[in-house]
Amino acid sequence: MTSDSENYKDIRAFFTEEYHSLKSYAKSKIDDAAVRDAEDIVQEVALKIFSRSSTASPITNIAGFVYRAIQNKIVDLMRTKKKVTNIEDEMETRLIEFTERFYGDTDHSYSEDMKEELKKAIGNLKPYYRDIIIAVDIEDYSYKDIAVETGIPQGTLMSRRHRALSILFNHLEAKKEDNN
Numbered sequence: 001m002t003s004d005s006e007n008y009k010d011i012r013a014f015f016t017e018e019y020h021s022l023k024s025y026a027k028s029k030i031d032d033a034a035v036r037d038a039e040d041i042v043q044e045v046a047l048k049i050f051s052r053s054s055t056a057s058p059i060t061n062i063a064g065f066v067y068r069a070i071q072n073k074i075v076d077l078m079r080t081k082k083k084v085t086n087i088e089d090e091m092e093t094r095l096i097e098f099t100e101r102f103y104g105d106t107d108h109s110y111s112e113d114m115k116e117e118l119k120k121a122i123g124n125l126k127p128y129y130r131d132i133i134i135a136v137d138i139e140d141y142s143y144k145d146i147a148v149e150t151g152i153p154q155g156t157l158m159s160r161r162h163r164a165l166s167i168l169f170n171h172l173e174a175k176k177e178d179n180n
Contacts, residue, residue: 007058008050014062015046022070029074041077045069114172121171129164136161 015022019042027038049069059065122133135141136157143154 010062011049011059011066014066018063018066022066025067026070026074029071030077041070041073045073114176117172117175118168121168125164125167128160129167132157132161133164133168 022042023038026041030038030041045066049066122130125133132146135146136143143157146152146157147154
C-alpha cells in the first residue's frame with residue numbers, strides 16, 4: 001500500500017513529466033479558447049488533486065485519474081459556458097440597461113453624451129463604489145456572490161451601491177442642468 005507522501009510524490013512526478021501533454025490534451029478538447037485557457041484547466045485540476053492527495057486513497061493509475069479529471073473539468077465548463085459575445089457589445093448593452101434602470105423606462109432615447117458622461121462618472125467613482133456598480137449592474141453578480149468572494153458583508157455592499165447610485169444621479173443631474 002502506498003503512503004500519503006508517496007501518493008503526493010507520484011502525482012508530482014506525473015505532473016512534472018506530463019504537464020505539456022496534459023495542456024495539449026485539454027486544448028484539443030476545448031473548442032472555444034476565449035472561454036477558457038487549457039493551462040488554466042490543467043492547473044485547476046492539479047490544484048484540486050494536490051489539495052486532496054493526503055486525504056485521498058492511493059491512486060494506482062495516476063495517468064488515467066488525471067486525464068479523467070481533466071475531461072470531467074472540461075465537461076463541467078462546457079455545461080456552464082455562457083453564450084460568447086463580443087465583450088464591447090455586451091458591455092454597451094449592459095450600460096444601456098443600467099442607464100434605463102438608472103433613469104427609469106419612461107424614455108428609451110438617451111443621448112450619446114449622457115451615456116459617455118455616465119461612463120466617465122462611473123470611472124471617477126471611488127474604487128469600492130465603482131467596483132460594486134460594475135459587479136452588480138454591469139456584470140450581474142449577486143450581493144451574495146460578491147460577499148463570498150470578498151468577505152465584505154452583503155449589507156455593506158448594498159449600502160455602497162446605494163451611495164454610488166446617489167453620487168451618479170447627482171452628478172448626472174448637474175450635467176443635465178448644465179446642458180439645458
